[in-house]
Structures are given as C-alpha cells and as structure tokens.
Amino acid sequence: MRTLPTSSATDQQLVAQVLGGNTAAFGQVVQRTEGLVTQLIFKMIRHPADRPDLAQEVYLKVFKNLAGFKFQAKLSTWVGQVTYNTCLHYLEKKQLVLLDPAEAVPDDAAEDGRRALPPATSDDPETALFDQDLAGILGAAIEQLPPLYRTLISLYHQQELSYEEIAQITSLPDGTVKNYLFRARKQLKQHLLARYHRHDL
Template sequence: MEEKDLINRILRGESALFAAIIKQTQGLVAQIVFKLVKNPEDRKDLAQDIYLKAYKNLSTFQFQSKLSTWIGQIAYNTCLAYLDKKKLVLPDGHDSAHENEETLLEYLSNKTLSSTDNETEQLLFRAELAELIQAALDTLPPMYRLLITLYHYEELSYDEMSAITNLPVGTVKNYLFRARKALKNRLLKNYSNEIL
C-alpha cells in the first residue's frame, strides 16, 4: 500500500492500519532510542510515547519527507526532551590520538591483513574486533553514537539525518567526522588495553 493511501485511510478512521506504520519504522526508532537512552525501562516508555505522538499528529504530516524520517524526527525530539528532563547533556568528545598509534596500527594491520594466519584465527580476531568497536561506540557521546549508526548502519543520507536531528547538513557532516575520529581513537585505546 502507498504511504499516502495508508495515512489517509488511518485518518479516515481505520486506526488498525497504524500497526503497519509501527512495523515499518520501529527499526529506525529502536536505533535512535537505543543510541540516546541507556535505561531499558525508559526506552520502553519512550518508544510508546513516540508512536502515540505520531498517531496524534498524523494529520499534520505534510508528505515533504519520508514517513520514516518524520517518525525518526519525533523519536529524536522525544529522546532529547527526556535527556533534558533527566539533566543529561550531550557531552562533546575530546579524544586525542593514542600515543602509540603507529605501533598499534601496525599491529592491527598485521593481524587483519596477514595471509599467514590461519582462517579460524582471522575469524576469531575479527569477531573480537567487532566487539571492541561496539564497546568503543557505546562509550561515545549519544549524539556521536546516533550519527554513526544512522549513517553507517541505517544508511541514511545527510539530508535525512539533518531532518531527523534538526541540524544543518554541514553540522551533521562535521559531527560525523568528529564521531568517526573519536571512535577510531577509542578503539585503539581499547585495543591497546587488550593486548598489553
């Protein structure tokens, strides 16, 4: 069913069809809520709140963006209001490069690209690295976590990310650059702790 037809039918009273919208968009909403909010109970309340707001304001949707972007915007604003309420500011990352960056990179490069290691060892190492990346991502400021997730994992465009976060495209690009750099530095720090 077309997005427009679906919305018009819901607005005419077929509220049961709203379930289809939830199913289509809850992946993106989960990414936003999980990246911005740590407490599982609060996530549950926020997710419900987001969709109740979306249902209540569905008649104001102007079809100027994708419905998922509009709901993502509601999700982001709802989480931001929650963060403000809990006096949790979005901290800025001040990550500097690791002092042994060159050695660590050399070591990592050998581990990931070396053809002499056996295949099982390679797979195990890559799985371990994926966990280290996830752990490093979890320590980043919420905004950085969110932008990396939306761009690299949800594959949203800069325009969509700008619409969701209500930030100019240039700011989104700048934050994303800083987020990647911070993630790389934290990954190297975590990695150095692992191997030392």
Template sequence: MNESELIRQVQNGNSNAFRYLVARYQKLVVHITGRVIQSQEDMEDVCQDVFVKVFRNISRFKGDAKLSTWIASIAYNTSLDYLKKYRKKELDFTDRLKPVENGDADNSQGLEKKDLHRYIREQIELLPLHYRSVVTLYHLEEFNYKEIEEITGMPEGTVKSYLHRARQLLKDKLKFAVTDEVLMEGAIR
C-alpha cells in the same frame, strides 16, 4: 501496502494500518531511542511515546520527507526531550571510554571480527550524545546527510563535522585493538 496508502489509512483512523506502521518502523524507533537513552525500561517508555506522537500528528504529515525520516525525527526529538527532563549531567566522555591495553595490540590477529563489532558498538554507546546519534543515523540506519539534518535539526555541515569527529574518536580507540588489515576490510568506514 505502499507508504502513501499506509499514511492515508492511518490518517483515516484505521487501527490495523497503525499497527502495521508500528511493526514496520518499530526497529527504527528502538534503534534511535536506544542510542540516546541507555536504560531499557526508559527506552521502551520513550518508544511508546514516539508512536503516540506519530498517531496524534499523522494528520500533519505532508509528505515533504519520507515517512521514516519523519518518524525518526520524532524519535530523536522525543528522546532528547526525555533526557532534558529526566537525565542527570552526562559523564565526561574521556572518563567513560573503555581502555584497550597496548598488550592487546600484540595479538597478531587483533580482535576477532565478532568481538570487533561488539567493541565498536560499545564504543559508539560511549560517544557523546550528538556524535552517537549521528553515527547511528548515518552508519546503522543509513540516512543521508540531508535526512539527518531534517531529523536532528542540525545543519548539514554540523552533521558532517560530528560524523568526522566521531569516526576519529572511534579510530583512536580502535588503533590498539585491531590490525590495519581489519580496518581495511571495512569494519569501520
């Protein structure tokens, strides 16, 4: 089923079409909310809220953006609303990063690729919220700058700046954990 037909059927109240929409975009919603909300239980509640909002507001969808961008925007904003309402002040970023001992750099192989990917994901989780969100949307969900601007409401320049800063923070944390060869292989862009 193509996107416009799916939207039309959901707008007409077809519950099977809505179930299909949920199945099609569930991974996207979980990925975005999971990067913002750390608690599994809370993240699941927010994901459910996202799809309730999608269902209630699908009639307002005008097709100016892709459906995935519109849903991602709802997921991002619902997650931020949840944090504003329920979350205590975030810990200072520098206190939360997991240190890598300089001795680890002596290992000529650095981290194994599998370990490296896990380590990078752990470090992404520890980034400040806006950096984490932009990295997730750009690198993991593969949205472009314009789409991220639509999802987050941040100007494109801010998106680029946050992405640059997040990459720099990640590279700084990785410089003792990986060899230059691993970085050159594209483990982090």
C-alpha cells in the same frame, strides 16, 4: 474503491488509511519504522528501563499528529524526527547532556568515510567468528561516545540514512552532521587505538 494491502501501500496511502480508521495500517507504520525508532532511543537513552515508555510515547505522538504530516519528507524520517525530539525532551528533563559543548567545536575539514564501519561478513566460520568479535569491540567503543555521536553513527552507518535525512531528523544543518560524524569517527578511532594494539583490531 479497492484498498491496497497496508504492506504495499505508499506513505500517502498508509497515512490516509490510518486517518480513515484502519488500525492495521498504523501497525504497518510501526513495523516500517520500529528499527529506526529503536536505534534512536537505544543510542540516545542509556537507562534501559526508560526505553519502552519512550517508544510508546513516540508512537502515541505519531498517531496523534499524523494528520499534520505534510509529506515534506519520508514518513520514516518524520517518525525519526518525532523520536529524536522526544528523546531530547527526556534528556533535558533529566538534565542530561546530549553533547558536551567542548565537543561541538567544528573541525576545518571533514572526511566522507562512506559506510566504513560495519565489518564484512564471511561464510568461513573462522572469519565469521573474527568478524563477530570485531563487531563486539566496535560496538563497545561506540557506546563510549557522547549520545549525539552514537546516534549519528547509528543513523548513518547502521540505518544507512543520507546526510539530508539525518539533518531532517535532528534539525542540524547538513554540514554540521558531516562534521559531527567526522569527529565521532575520529574519537572512535582514538578510543580503539588507545585500548587495543593495532594487530588486535
């Protein structure tokens, strides 16, 4: 039976190849998921020195537990869930807070705000420079949010995951994900308006 190249293999084929001893297939698992894993670790963990060890721990867990993956979600979503839980365990061990309980009070309404954060890019050098400056301002403001809010903003607006996928990764209900995203964007807007004049943004 011909083995498909790992780059074009489905999740099921890729997992089967890894479990069959194909090390290149596991390299493809890493390549397909490293962007998501990196974003989760960077948004949840503030200490740069701890991030590489956590990434290594994530992929060791993925390799060790791959036989138990039941394909109830995409492989990348499952790897994201392993990453999120690994980071949670780290934070608990360090007695660090993912989200202040005062921030967890639900709002009555949550707006959708579909993919509104990343600035548009332009071929015009002056506009591109402005977009770069704006992206820097926005990135710095996002870093001021609580770790959970930073993480949800990253998953939704940068990784472009659905509410359902984010809920699977974080084990939060869909409604809670939407509510926390609303609160995160609200805090982000308040931070930006407090620090910069409207005409500067």
